[in-house]
Amino acid sequence: MLLDIKKDGDVVTLKMSSGEELIGTYKDDDNVSYTIDRPVTLSVGPKGGPALTPYLMTVTPAATRNLKINKALVVCMANTDKELADQYSSAMSGIQVAPAGFRL
Numbered sequence: 001m002l003l004d005i006k007k008d009g010d011v012v013t014l015k016m017s018s019g020e021e022l023i024g025t026y027k028d029d030d031n032v033s034y035t036i037d038r039p040v041t042l043s044v045g046p047k048g049g050p051a052l053t054p055y056l057m058t059v060t061p062a063a064t065r066n067l068k069i070n071k072a073l074v075v076c077m078a079n080t081d082k083e084l085a086d087q088y089s090s091a092m093s094g095i096q097v098a099p100a101g102f103r104l
Contacts, residue, residue, distance in 0.1 A: 006077070011085035012036070015075045022055055022069070023080055023088050033068040034077070038092055050084075052091055 006012060006026045014022040014034065024039035038061070045051030056064055080088065 006079075011080045011088050012077055013080045014039075014069060014077045017073050017075055023052070023084065024055075024067075025092070027066055029071070032072075033070055034074065035066050036069050037066050038064050039067060039069070040088065040091075052088060 006029075008027055010026045012024065012026045014024070014036065016022060020041055022036065022039040022041060024036035027035040027037050029035065039055040040052040041055055043051050043053040054061075054064065055067075079085070
C-alpha cells in the first residue's frame with residue numbers, strides 16, 4: 001500500500017462530511033485532528049469565477065492560524081491542484097507565483 005504522507009507546508013484539500021471542501025496549509029495531525037493553517041473554502045466570485053473565502057468569517061485572521069479539524073468529520077484529504085494551490089499561496093502570502101514557463 002502506498003502511503004500519502006503530508007508534510008508541513010503542503011497545500012491540501014479536505015473534503016468534509018458536510019460536503020464542503022477546505023483548502024489550507026497542512027501543519028500536523030494526531031489521532032483525532034488535522035492542524036490546518038488558514039483554511040478557506042471555494043465560492044463564486046463577483047465575476048462568476050472561483051473565489052477563496054475564509055472558512056471562519058466571524059473571527060480575526062489570526063484566529064484561523066493552526067486550526068484543529070476533527071478527523072471524524074473529514075471524508076478525505078489530498079494535495080490541492082497546483083493552479084489552485086498557487087492561487088491560495090499567493091493570497092495568503094501576498095507574493096505572486098510566476099506562471100508556468102515564465103522566464104526573465
